[in-house]
Structure formats: structure tokens, C-alpha cells
Amino acid sequence: MPGPLEGVRVIDFGQFLAGPFGPMLLADLGADVIKVEPTRGDGMRAHVVGSFMGCQRGKRDIAIDLKQPEGLEIARKLVATADMVHHNMTKGTADRLGVGYEHCRAVKPDILYCNNFMYGPIGPLSHLGGLDPIAQAASGIEWEQGPVAAGNPPLWYRYGHGDVAAAMPSVLALLIALYHRQRTGEGQSMWASLFHGSMLYTADVWIGPDGTSPERPTLDAQQLGLSALYRLYETSDGWLQLAAITEDHWRALCGVLGRHDLVDDPRFATCESRLANREELTKILEPIFMGDLAVNWRRALDAAGVPSEVSVDTWDGETVLFDDELMRLGIVTEYEHPLLGRVRQFGNLITFSDTPGKPQRAAPMLGQHTKEILAELGYDEATIEDYHSRGIVTWPSEGYAWPV
């Protein structure tokens, strides 16, 4: 069964993560995605193999030198066959290369054209590109994860949070525009940015008429939780995540811990007082949790109706990626890569009942589909060979030197 975007063609001129991750999601959704890669290779291909695989699977790849007129002509012919163009070049770069919105619209009047930026195309910093930490810093999440208010330095998240926050909204923008095009026939250009998308991570914050913001839950200096009851606790053999949220949870928890007396303790009588006396309550609970195995606590808490989970180290995701159930459900996927053998990654991030789809094509080698795509565009074998010899296009050959 094909994915929901069956029949949609995407041309991906992006590099690194914030560009290519969006088109990868479109490929996961069933779109036909063609990565147009410089003949010198995507900037991430040589150095960051994992990250490269994490945002390039499902695509076909044509390697072209856009700075040669024949190369540019190939790119424009490709755009003419496409529904969407996506990339993350800095402001003005695509126009200089000849693949800006106006160039693309000239060959495909209803093209949907998305540029991901660091900051966006207008404003005093619009000329700058940038990396993920810039967005994480500005959104405030590094401040909160420190937590700086408790005297710690800020802490960066290792996810590429900012890149993801540009890539995913750009997919949404394209799909909204596709829906609009289906109704009106109109194409359009659009943009997303690491900076703007990251702001959604702290969109819960607002400023009231008196100039102050409502209080938000704060992390403790040990980085263990947001309260005494929504927190990690060390046990005799590992760590337990407790999530005793409701009044019922609290009472049941006291029972499991053998501390019924705490229920009637005025310091912990209400949700507010438990928060106000967070440190005291934590100090009481910490030694108790040290008295048994994490899994025993989880079983006892389950039986009493108190939410908890053992906090496991999945060894860089290995135990998740080899979970049979997630594999069966398509949430984890496996396919073969010509150089790396089996690859395991997350599979479908969205589960569709009628148009399930399945990521199964490995991240492409540099120019892996150059010949195939040129043939589809109507180039004959002699021209293709000529372009290759002149460095206008490339494809993998004997002694392929890239790690991926």
C-alpha cells in the first residue's frame, strides 16, 4: 500500500540536516524525492555518517554541478517535473545558483517552493545562516535545562532540536500549500526557520498585562525532576521515573512506601504545599527508594495505580531499534545499505490505517541515481557520458571514497 503522498514529487536541494530532514519525511510519506547533490558531496556526507543516514533515506540522488550551464539545465528540467522544491540555502544563494523561486516558477508555474533558514528572509539577521545551538539558545530551552536559575550553566540538547524545528514545520507548510493548490491551482513560495520553529518549544510562555509571565515548573539543580513526585529516583539497582500526578496517586504512593503518615502531614497536604516543600519531601523519599530494586518498585506502584517506569539506558537506541513489536508495527525499520549492511532506524513516525507506506530505501550514495534520472529526463547515453567526462554530473565508480 502506497503512502499518503503517493504521486507527489519533491526536488531537494538541501544539505546538512535542517534542509534534508524535511524531504526525508516527505519520502517516508510516499513522495518521490530526488536529492540534487553537488558533485563535491553534501557537507555532511564525509564527516557525520549517522546524521547523514538519519535525514537522507528514501531518496534518489543525482549529483550535478549547478555552476555549469548544462548542470543548471538538468536541475530546471527536474523542477519542471516536480510538485515541490525544498532546501536550506542561506538567503540569496538559490537565486545566485539559478534555482530560486522565480527560476523554478518559470519552468513550473504552480511549484510549491520552501526555503528553510536560520532566522528567516526578512529582518536584521536574515543574511546569516547558522546551526542548531543558536535556535536552542534563543528559544530558552538551554536556560531551563541548566537550569540556570538554580546556578547551573545552560545545557544544550543532543537531538538537533533546532534543525528538527525547521524541517518538520517546513513539511507542514508544504502540505498546507499542496492542499491549497489542489483547490485553487495556485502554487506559492514559503519558508520556515530553525529560530521560529524552536520558539514553539517555549510557546507555553506568554506575558500578561502586568508584564510578568506565569510561573513554569522548574528543574532542580541536580536535574532530576520538576517536583518531588514527578522525578527520577535512584533505587538499589538503577533509576525509576515516578509520575504521581493526582491526589489519588499521592495517597496510593504513601501506601506503597509504607508512609501513610505523610498523607496527613500538613507540609504535604495539598498539591501546592507538596510543591512548596519539594526538597523536604524529596529528602524523605530518596532513602526509601534506595531500599529496593527499580523493577520491584514499578510492580508495587503498578499494583497500587501509581504511574512509574524504570528509566532505562537503551544503549544508543539499540534496544528500541531491536524491539520486535516496534519492528512489526513499522515504527522501527530495517533495510540494506550497500556499504554499511543492515541499517536500523526509526520507521514510520505517523501510522496511517489505509495508506501505511514504509521507509525502505537506504540513504543514497553520491550520484547513485544520476544515470537513471537523466535517462528519465530524456538524455541519451552519449550526452550522459559526455556530461560525466566534463564533471557536470557524477556517479559512484570504482574506489568510491565516501563512507556512506
Place this chain on the structure above:
Amino acid sequence: MEGAREMSGALEGLRILDLSDGIAGPLGVLQLAEHGAEVIKVEPPGGLPGRNRPASRVYNRSRRSVVIDLKDARGRELFLELCGSADVLVEAFSSGTMAELGLAYEDLADRFPRLIYCSIPAWPTGTRYQQRPGYEALVHARTGQHWENTGFRAGPIFLHSPVASFGAMFLVPIGIMAALNARERTGKGQRVEVSLLQGVLSLTTQIWNWTDRGQFLLPKTHPPSVHQATIYECANGEWIHASTNAGVTPSRSEASILGIEDVSFAELMEMTPEQRAAYEETKRAAFLRHDRATLIEQYHEAGLGAEAIVAPHEHFAHPQLVATGSVVTVEDPQIGPTTQLGQTIFLERTPGTVTGPQPLLGAHTFEVLRALGHDDAELDALRARGTIEGPD
């Protein structure tokens, strides 16, 4: 409303019933509401628990509020009438809740074949743990997220950001739009599921890539000159993230701005650990001597990247957020004018807009049900027996 632009609404005519509480549902739907979709929040009598959180004023704005008791037979009939008028239903209840109400996808699919039914459970349907409690941090615990980010001591760290919900908050509107686009082709709706577990997996794109040749990770330690290692304290206890690559050729080096000896990345990598530590110490000391705002100005002038690490409410003053019209004033009916984050994606022909504050509970119950053909006498009677709530 300040900051609002002319509405051209790419999604005009699309009706979404939003039954969701939490983060991923309301914030996911918001991104569609502010591109023209008509969203009706369907709440139980007394409102959803999440209404009590400050975040709700942002997450649940730009939609109408209807209160219907779905546990009541007459209430369910009204809700089914609403489903007949809708394109999309979004729910984030724990597994089995909608089935108990007779409102599972299977119950509705035959009657409303074009309906997109989007569920946002914590755990994927079909897993052995689908019935387990689904709070955010429990998803982090089971999937190992506490161990994926390195804190300031050994062992797991609790993540302040609800990263699973954040992933899902992007995937929910994407899933809905993908299904709507498929419906254009097939004429059929379908069930779409985005679990919080899938939300968290979306963030592992750079870190969980297993192969027969091993895993290729971003390091869990903090190597020099990247990421965590480019966070510095400036004068007056202010923090900066000096992530210098800004995609353009710099006119000046970071070291010259800081007034220290210029050392290239290659030279840094060739140093002994002691030499590197000494250089790093010089650099830290230099940052401490400089005013952050001045430094950032100089970095940007030179074509280098740097940002202030601020508390979240401080970002509303950022010139880029202001320049793009993304700081908006929303007149909240309970507390008055509030400053909130506005648009985050920008479509040239069909710009989005904030269309209103979080509605008061049940503010639109009568309006919406009248439009389905129910008269005031009937609605008054339903309100008197507690099936619906809201002003006339």
C-alpha cells in the same frame, strides 16, 4: 488584534473537532487553525483539566469552544451530528477511552467515510504497554531519553522540555495534512496515529542509526568547539551560545573579537589536552570580561553566529521575532492583553494569522449547535439537564 494579517486561509472550509488535552494535540491543531481551518474544541462539562495550565491560553487559542457531555446518550448524538459536519477529529485520550464512549474510529468509519480520525496516545496501539500510564516523562524513561543527554554528573538526567510531545506536536498536523491530501486522491478518510513514542523517535534522527558496521553517533561527551562546549559566561552572569558558523565567510575571527590569540580548529585539535585546556581557560576568561549584547553585535557584524541564552519570556524582544511579525498581542477574555508567539511558518500567498484567544468554556456551544439546526428551546433543555454548557 495586533500582528494579525489579512486572512486568506489556505485551509478555509476545513472543520476540525479537537477533543485533545495536553500539548501535542492542542499545539498541533493550532498550526492548522492559524492557517484557516475552523477548529471546534469539544470539551466535557467543567472543561478539560489542561485549561487550568497557563499554557492553555496559547495552545488552545484560535478556535471555538463547545461543551458536550459525551458520557450522555443525547450528548453523543449531538457529537455524531458534529462529526457529520467535520473533516477531522483529534483526540488524545488514553487507550480505550473513545471505544468506551462508542466513538472509536471503527465506530465512526462507516458512517463518516471521509473523516480523518487522528489519535495521539502516549504508547503506540498494538504494543504490549499500550495500556500503561502515558505521562511525558514515562515515555522518556522507557525509551532511554534520560540517558541520551549528558548532564553535569554521571547518570540519567530529567529533561525539562517535553521532547516527546514536541516531536508529536509537529507530526500531528503533518499526519492530518498528509491524510487530507490522500483523501483528495482516494475520496476516503482514515485513522492517523501519532504516539508520543513516535514523537520522541523523530528527535533521534541524528543519534540512533544502527548499522552492521556499528553506530555512528553524535558524541555523548562534549568535544571542544561544538555544541555544549561553545556555551560561555559573559560579564554580569549572562550566558552566550557562541556557535560561530553562520554559513557566510566571516570578516573577522572570534578570537580577534575576544582579544585573544587566534587558534584555528585544526591547531586546536593538534594540541595536547593540557594545551587545549589552557587555551580554553584563556577563552573563558575573555568571555567573562565582555558584555554579552556588545559581543553578539560584533559577532553578527563579522558574519559569525551567536545568541543570548535567555529565559523563555525574554525571546519576545528578539529583533528577528519582531521583524517577522511573530510576536502578537492576544486579547484574552479573562486577563486582557497578552504577548504571545504568533506565526512560525510563512506561506507567501496564504499567510496565516491568530484568529482569537482561547475561548471561554462553552462560549460557542449554542452558536455551533444552532447551526446544526437545533433551536434555543431544545438547547435550553439540554443545558438544564447538564448535557451541554455555555451562555446563550
